Amino acid sequence: MDLRYTASEETFRRELRAWLAEAVPGHGATPPQEDWDARREYDTGWQRKLYDAGYAGINWPKEYGGREASLTEQLLYYEEIARAGAPYVGVNFVGMLHGGPTLIVEGSEDQKKAHIPRILKGEEVWCQGFSEPGAGSDLASLQTRAERDGDDYVLNGHKIWTSFAQVADFCELLVRTDPEAPKHRGISWLILPMDVAGIEIRPLPTLAGETDFSEVFLSDVRVPVENRVGAENDGWRITNVTLAFERGTAFASDMIHLQQFLRELVAAAKQVTRHDARAWDDAGLRREVGHLAAELDALWAMVKLSVSEASQTGVPGVGAAAVKLFYTELYQRVCELGLRILGRAGLAREDVGELPSGKVLHRTLQSLSLTIAAGSSQIQRNIISERILGLPREPRPR
Amino acid sequence: MDFQLSDDQKALRDGIRSFCEGRVPVDTLRELEVKPELDRGLWGELAEMGVFGLRLPESDGGVGLGTGDAVLVFAELGRRLVPGPLAWTHLAAGLVDGAASGDVVVGGVDLRGPQPDPILVEHLQSLDTLLVLRPDGVFRVDPREVQAQAVATPLDPLTPVRHVGELPRGDALGDADAAARLRLEGAALAAGQLLGICEATVELAVAYAKEREQFGRPIGSFQAMKHLLADMFVRQEATRAAAYAGGVTLDQPDVGDVERCVAGAKLVAGEAAVKNARACIQVHGGMGYTWEVPVHYYLKRAYVLASQFGDTEEWAGDVARRLDDEAA
Numbered sequence: 001m002d003l004r005y006t007a008s009e010e011t012f013r014r015e016l017r018a019w020l021a022e023a024v025p026g027h028g029a030t031p032p033q034e035d036w037d038a039r040r041e042y043d044t045g046w047q048r049k050l051y052d053a054g055y056a057g058i059n060w061p062k063e064y065g066g067r068e069a070s071l072t073e074q075l076l077y078y079e080e081i082a083r084a085g086a087p088y089v090g091v092n093f094v095g096m097l098h099g100g101p102t103l104i105v106e107g108s109e110d111q112k113k114a115h116i117p118r119i120l121k122g123e124e125v126w127c128q129g130f131s132e133p134g135a136g137s138d139l140a141s142l143q144t145r146a147e148r149d150g151d152d153y154v155l156n157g158h159k160i161w162t163s164f165a166q167v168a169d170f171c172e173l174l175v176r177t178d179p180e181a182p183k184h185r186g187i188s189w190l191i192l193p194m195d196v197a198g199i200e201i202r203p204l205p206t207l208a209g210e211t212d213f214s215e216v217f218l219s220d221v222r223v224p225v226e227n228r229v230g231a232e233n234d235g236w237r238i239t240n241v242t243l244a245f246e247r248g249t250a251f252a253s254d255m256i257h258l259q260q261f262l263r264e265l266v267a268a269a270k271q272v273t274r275h276d277a278r279a280w281d282d283a284g285l286r287r288e289v290g291h292l293a294a295e296l297d298a299l300w301a302m303v304k305l306s307v308s309e310a311s312q313t314g315v316p317g318v319g320a321a322a323v324k325l326f327y328t329e330l331y332q333r334v335c336e337l338g339l340r341i342l343g344r345a346g347l348a349r350e351d352v353g354e355l356p357s358g359k360v361l362h363r364t365l366q367s368l369s370l371t372i373a374a375g376s377s378q379i380q381r382n383i384i385s386e387r388i389l390g391l392p393r394e395p396r397p398r
Numbered sequence: 399m400d401f402q403l404s405d406d407q408k409a410l411r412d413g414i415r416s417f418c419e420g421r422v423p424v425d426t427l428r429e430l431e432v433k434p435e436l437d438r439g440l441w442g443e444l445a446e447m448g449v450f451g452l453r454l455p456e457s458d459g460g461v462g463l464g465t466g467d468a469v470l471v472f473a474e475l476g477r478r479l480v481p482g483p484l485a486w487t488h489l490a491a492g493l494v495d496g497a498a499s500g501d502v503v504v505g506g507v508d509l510r511g512p513q514p515d516p517i518l519v520e521h522l523q524s525l526d527t528l529l530v531l532r533p534d535g536v537f538r539v540d541p542r543e544v545q546a547q548a549v550a551t552p553l554d555p556l557t558p559v560r561h562v563g564e565l566p567r568g569d570a571l572g573d574a575d576a577a578a579r580l581r582l583e584g585a586a587l588a589a590g591q592l593l594g595i596c597e598a599t600v601e602l603a604v605a606y607a608k609e610r611e612q613f614g615r616p617i618g619s620f621q622a623m624k625h626l627l628a629d630m631f632v633r634q635e636a637t638r639a640a641a642y643a644g645g646v647t648l649d650q651p652d653v654g655d656v657e658r659c660v661a662g663a664k665l666v667a668g669e670a671a672v673k674n675a676r677a678c679i680q681v682h683g684g685m686g687y688t689w690e691v692p693v694h695y696y697l698k699r700a701y702v703l704a705s706q707f708g709d710t711e712e713w714a715g716d717v718a719r720r721l722d723d724e725a726a
Binding site: 288391 | 399400401402403404407466600604607608615616618619621623624625627628629631632635636637638639640642643645646647650652653654658659661662663665666710711713714715716717718719721722724725
């Protein structure tokens with residue numbers, strides 16, 4: 001058990017920190033939430049800068065232009081970009097964390113050549129077409145049909161929770177190619193260009209009032225068969241490859257942000273007056289803050305332990321589900337405390353007086369998605385109890 | 399950075415685990431339960447295993463390992479509910495002659511904060527030496543000079559306590575810094591023992607949930623039960639990471655705020671062990687509420703350990719104070 005970083009890890013950190021110190025202020029202010037063209041430009045522009053500096057695709061193989069950093073370096077990377085307040089992966093999320101890595105493992109040579117360099121340089125934006133209104137946690141029950149017609153598939157269906165659909169060039173799409181087969185065996189993984197006829201995008205505002213998500217309706221959309229990744233009806237296996245990438249080290253930045261957020265709540269608690277004293281003068285409230293800070297430290301130690309274990313085994317540890325569950329629920333508890341510190345200032349979703357109610361409310365509302373997205377807390381508990389603790393599986397109807 | 403256990407550490411852990419499994423099975427705990435005196439034979443064997451001299455330099459007859467290693471050892475002692483003032487005797491190695499060899503049984507009481515009322519001391523009747531941590535230093539007291547009354551029914555049947563009337567000041571063994579340091583080390587060791595309780599309760603509860611059937615199915619096949627067990631596992635894993643980090647940070651102080659790290663470990667571990675032990679009783683249903691099924695031992699010991707070397711409330715306040723200083 002050694003928590004000290006090696007000389008080469010420290011060098012990696014120092015060089016990255018020096019680069020970020022110049023690059024982040026030079027990239028300008030975050031564009032308005034609803035100005036999608038500006039957001040695409042801002043996020044892809046940052047991706048290009050990462051590429052030019054050799055930091056794009058931190059976990060991608062060198063062969064495909066990535067950095068191929070060790071897991072510990074990835075942890076340092078996410079820690080440093082969070083500390084520096086660097087832009088988030090943003091609209092590049094699906095390409096960098098799902099689509100690209102999936103193509104690297106499962107794509108044909110032509111597919112790799114066509115997409116991987118462009119994703120890495122921020123020239124191509126991807127979105128995800130996995131979930132459907134009737135296929136959420138039970139993703140494999142998806143119904144979007146793909147019927148062969150000569151060299152094309154003809155697609156009809158309805159996708160939901162498609163982030164960044166408005167600005168995406170391509171969609172990683174799951175379709176049913178064999179409706180007769182058992183549900184896991186009739187799915188295929190397609191690359192859908194978003195500029196073809198028959199695609200309708202309807203933004204689906206979240207409870208935070210944002211339009212990051214859309215519904216995507218497909219009506220007789222034609223896609224060449226060569227856009228299929230992997231074999232026909234082998235899409236479920238490929239999907240599991242895709243989802244494994246999602247649960248990598250990328251959470252680390254969010255955890256650092258959460259530690260910063262808790263410190264901001266301490267500052268807010270010193271500003272808020274309750275009756276005749278500051279909120280921070282309340283020993284009970286201080287202990288709650290201390291308690292959450294200790295749990296955040298434990299979470300960070302958990303990440304280090306799971307990164308160290310994965311470095312040896314080469315696969316994300318079984319603990320990934322435990323980290324996700326602990327992190328997302330802890331995040332929501334920090335937000336709840338933030339709301340209680342604000343008191344009635346929390347009735348405003350913008351800053352009131354000197355209080356950061358805008359940020360606290362924004363985070364609190366957004367945090368509600370954390371225990372739902374990327375495998376809900378209930379699904380994580382099923383995974384832990386069945387795959388780690390070995391409890392009898394739920395009956396699985398075919 | 400490589401936070402995994404090294405091969406040596408795994409061997410250390412496995413060695414102490416198999417010793418405890420063989421030497422302190424549940425039946426032994428049941429026998430010890432009715433005896434108020436410490437089992438000196440077991441104490442000597444623990445000393446031979448290196449439990450007390452683990453961090454003492456080899457030149458002083460110790461094993462020469464670090465606090466991270468000690469946390470691994472104490473997790474195994476906690477897992478098997480090995481009774482006795484283990485952490486105090488371990489802390490006394492190097493301070494009190496005979497502690498490392500197991501010849502002298504050392505207990506202690508932590509009066510670092512405002513003096514508690516009442517003062518209860520664990521295992522007092524079996525001690526050869528009593529350490530007292532006060533804000534201004536570490537003191538050594540002769541247990542025979544302590545006026546105390548036995549508590550007829552201690553919470554943990556394996557942890558007898560005495561209610562102290564008067565506590566002599568004793569002989570100074572170290573200054574305020576030494577007292578603060580011992581308290582931190584004690585907190586790290588207790589966090590290790592509490593981790594052991596987290597692990598043992600997960601194992602017991604999972605095994606029972608697989609075996610016990612109701613409605614024609616193992617109760618562990620019901621989601622309500624699965625989710626309770628999954629939460630126990632998450633608490634165990636958070637505690638593992640925090641407890642290991644606490645021990646390692648004491649050995650490698652450059653990697654972080656030592657006091658905050660140990661404080662967090664103790665706090666998280668104390669809370670997790672109590673919650674896991676309660677959940678373990680819940681999983682066992684009516685049988686969990688009986689004296690005969692030994693899951694209550696874990697909850698009772700968790701309460702004892704959670705109270706030692708700073709409780710959850712104290713450490714939470716301490717972490718908040720450090721956040722405040724950081725901001726200032």
